[in-house]
Amino acid sequence: MPKYVRLISLLVACSVWSMPKVVHAQALLPHTLQLDGARLEKQGLSLAQEAAQLAQFQQIDLALPRARLATQLAPNNDKVWFLLGGLYLQSKQFDQAITSLKKAQSLNSKNADVLFALGSANFQQKNYQAAAEHYQTGLKLKPNDTEGLFDLGNAYFMLGRMPEAIAQFNKAVDQDKKFWPAINNIGLIKYEQGDKEGAIKQWQLATNIDKQAAEPLLALAVALYVKGDSQQGIAMGASALRIDQRYADLDFLKQNLWGERLLADTKKFLELPGIQAALQERDDSSSSNPGNTQ
Structure with a gap:
């Protein structure tokens, strides 16, 4: 990463060599460079905009x-x-x-968004308690922020505070009925708690809101397959992986808060011939269209 010298240091250096030599009995003060603070700030804001x-x-x-x-x-x-x-x-x-x-x-x-960003930084460092505290403080300033509520729910999720997590996810949905990530994560919790029917209902609701949302579609596919509806499950799973093949990566799923029970079932599901065929189909399509960046 390139190093950038502080502009103020350059200006100070300029002021040193621009000062005339001192003359004894000189009546005038030596000239010094005057920094225009307002102008510098304006330049700074312009750079920030860029x-x-x-x-x-x-x-x-x-x-x-x-x-x-x-x-x-x-x-x-x-x-x-x-x-x-x-x-x-x-x-x-x-x-x-x-x-x-x-x-x-x-x-x-008083800027709630700064607190939410601090929460995110701590969350990604796996400091979930600090993340939760920042989200809580941010929500005191901006109590109806959908994503803030969702993020706090995720922090509670990682802290094992499942009832509180579900409560925050429900609050997020109350603010935005189409905010499917919160609905999806309620499904993740219910599946880990052994309530597969409850999880299926959540994922069905999420996929009805956004039919291109790969995550709830794959989760629903796995749950239906485990339940015994193998044909529909495989068809849904193939569709989900055609939308976004990242969900075939168990590490990626874990990053998205998929629990051990669902991960174990998904691992078996991804090994099914029908799912492997869908993944190969996507690989073949990508190979034949090297210019496609989607």
């Missing part, structure tokens, strides 16, 4: 140096620090993300 635009196109490597420089030019702007923290978060530099986000929080303690 960084945000680059981030929209996933050009994080280009966005980060601009955001870092922006924080030097506009060090008292909480939004600039929030942007930098978010970019570090996207690039999985979690310690740097937390440092930047805490700076944003110190400048504006």
Whole structure:
């Protein structure tokens, strides 16, 4: 990663060599470079805007140096620090993300989105208790935030606080009836608790909301297969993996909070000839269309 010299250091250096030599009995004060704070901040905000635009196109490597420089030019702007923290978060530099986000929080303690981002950084570092605390604080400021409620539910999920997790997921759905990820995760909990029928109902609801959502479709397929509806289960599973083949990776499923019981059943399901055929079909299609990036 390239190093960027602080602009203020360059300006100070310039001020040193621009100062005239001292003359005894000189009446005039030596000239010093005057920094225009408002102008520097304006430049910083412009850089931050460029960084945000680059981030929209996933050009994080280009966005980060601009955001870092922006924080030097506009060090008292909480939004600039929030942007930098978010970019570090996207690039999985979690310690740097937390440092930047805490700076944003110190400048504006009322920004719930900063607290949610701190929660996410801690969650991804598997510090679930700290994540939950940040989400809770953020929700005090923004109590009806759908994703904040969902994220708190996930933190409770990882802490083993299942009734509280389900309560948060239900609150998220109350805010947005079409927010299928929360419905899906209720299904994940129910399956681990042995309530397969309850899980199936949740996943059916999620797939009815979004027919292109691969995760609940695959979970539903596995549950139906285990239940004995093998034909429908295999057909659904093949469809899910055609939508998104990442769900054939057990590690990816574990990252998405799939529990041990569902993972064990899914491992057997993925080994079925019909599912292997669907995966091979997708591989063959990708090989024949090398320019396809989907």
